[in-house]
Amino acid sequence: MGPELSAPSGEGPSQVPAPQGHGSVLKRRTGWLGAADRQTDRTGWVGTAGRQADRTGWLGAADRQTDRTARVGRLRRLGTPVGILAAVTAAFTYVGTVDPNDPGHYPVCPLLRLTGVLCPGCGGLRSAHAFIHGDLGTALSANAIATVGYFLFAAVWVLWLTRAWRGRPLRIGLAPAWWWGVGAVLLIFTVVRNLPFGSALAP
Template identity: 35%
Template sequence: MRRNLSVPERLGVLGIGVLSAATVWPAVTGATGVAAPCPLRWLTGVPCPGCGLTTGAVALVRGDVGGAFAANPVILGLAATAVLAVVLLTARATGALPPPVAWSDRWRRRTGWAAALLALASWAFQLNRLGVS
């Protein structure tokens, strides 16, 4: 039986995947020379809101919190959510917490707006960081 995950758990699982990939990414790029350029920046010269997340994740895995923040501060929130997800998933797996309750439409809309505002803030950060006017 498949169990539904809460929104924080889903984001946390994404964060766990990102941080896991960041541990092997430097070895892959070093061995193959393959990089993952931002398609929007490659096509238009304008960075996307997620630009710097790979660099930030690799820096964070290496323990360089300042470098991670400088690349894209969103990675710190994603990492914190990953830690929270591990705690939630463990607590739910052991029965210490009940299964998640579905969010109301109101909370789903609020979360959508918050995600959109976070993306806009990240985009403004990237445009400033990379000197795009």
């Protein structure tokens, strides 16, 4: 008989070295690895970390902060077009309330006063007043260019607001030919409304 293996005093049987080839069996039997995994799951070294992050909002707070920043940026982008609309609405409200057809409420056009020539803007206030009250025919008769400009402003403003909501800048790039065309239309409109056959365009 060979020498017997004895455990040192104060040490349990688990301290005795396992024979070669029986390590995996001993690990499964004593739970060296399994207990460690169960302890990790029980104490939450791994699994509870994710639950704790979700409970305390470590990840959710970042998402909420990003969403809050996006909302603040959107409000700032919308501030300019909304402010412009508020100013235009206030001006139209005043013109709609105070009739420009009654003398003494608004200053007379300097060009008309000095030369008697109607400028492209003459009749614009009367046009706005009629437009606000839904009289499109009178608005066109007072100043057709201004009336068309109201619809053009509305279209551009809607486009501006939509692009600001989506975080895209408003860029209206017109070729020089377009600007020359606009200038030519204004010049022709001014000349024609001051001629006898163009009296329909005069206010």
